[in-house]
Amino acid sequence: MSKPTPAWLTTELEWGLHETSAPPELWDRVIGTQRVRSEPRGHARPLLVWAAAALMIVAIGLTSAYRRSAETHPVFTYQITGLHCQNPAELRAWVRADSEIRTSTPRPWVTGNRKFVLASNSAPDLQISCKLCHLD
């Protein structure tokens, strides 16, 4: 046989769980939901999602293409022949004699305490390489 519920517990539970008033905004929430549900369901949201996804794909594609272009553009590429020479005169002589470069030959130049030499099998590439520093 179960023990009767203590009076103090009944009091606490009646006190703590008494009925309360619903907030006034409950009606607005019910009607608001009802109003939204009665509107015809369009496809606007899925279209927006697809459009955003398409834009993102295009943006990623353009960014990748730009980077690949930058990597392969003649301005930013040069081929190292593997030859090294500390004497600019010897270098110029070799270029005239043994390379196909007949126009402006690579000349070493000194900037600060550093010496730079550009060499390339392709004259146009070489000329463009100069534009790394000389844009004019």
Place this chain on the structure above:
Amino acid sequence: MLLAANEEIVIDRPAMDEVIQACRRGDRDAFRELFEAYKDRVYSIALRYSGNRAAAMDIAQDTFLKLLSRIGEYRAEASFDSWLYRLVVNSCIDDHRRGRRITAYLDGLLDALRAPAESALHKLLRTETEQRVQDVVARLAPEHRMVIVLRYTEGLAYDEIASIMGCSPGTVASRLNRAHKILERRLAHLRGANGGGDV
């Protein structure tokens, strides 16, 4: 017979049938009448079961939307109160299954922090006691919690609770007994705090 809008609305049986029929026909005023008549009961059950206001609003909203969409299923020979209670009980259980346990605890904590500082001491203590009871009840297993809420929030009899929950009065009694034992243990510190004592 309908009372003034700012008083509790009580609809007698013949009028209730008319209101329900009108609601079935999509009469918005009829739906508003039903809403005003039952909103406090629905919200209270939702609040006492879930333990937090946000969940209670969601449950109450869901219940009234179900009422509107399923009013055609109500059979006049049954009690409308019981039918509506069944809707709110199911909404509570659905909400619980959606996993509000963690958020309910946080919401309860936020509610406690938002308690108005200007409350009188007694009101504050009473609010704290209510909150303590509420918190302990909210931690009961769902089947125990619901019988406690229907019993103490709505004052329903065992057979009414059984009809709503789809079980026998014996099962209701068993669940209440078990729930009382748990609550007696967890609320023992409140014994005598508000002038209560043992039988």
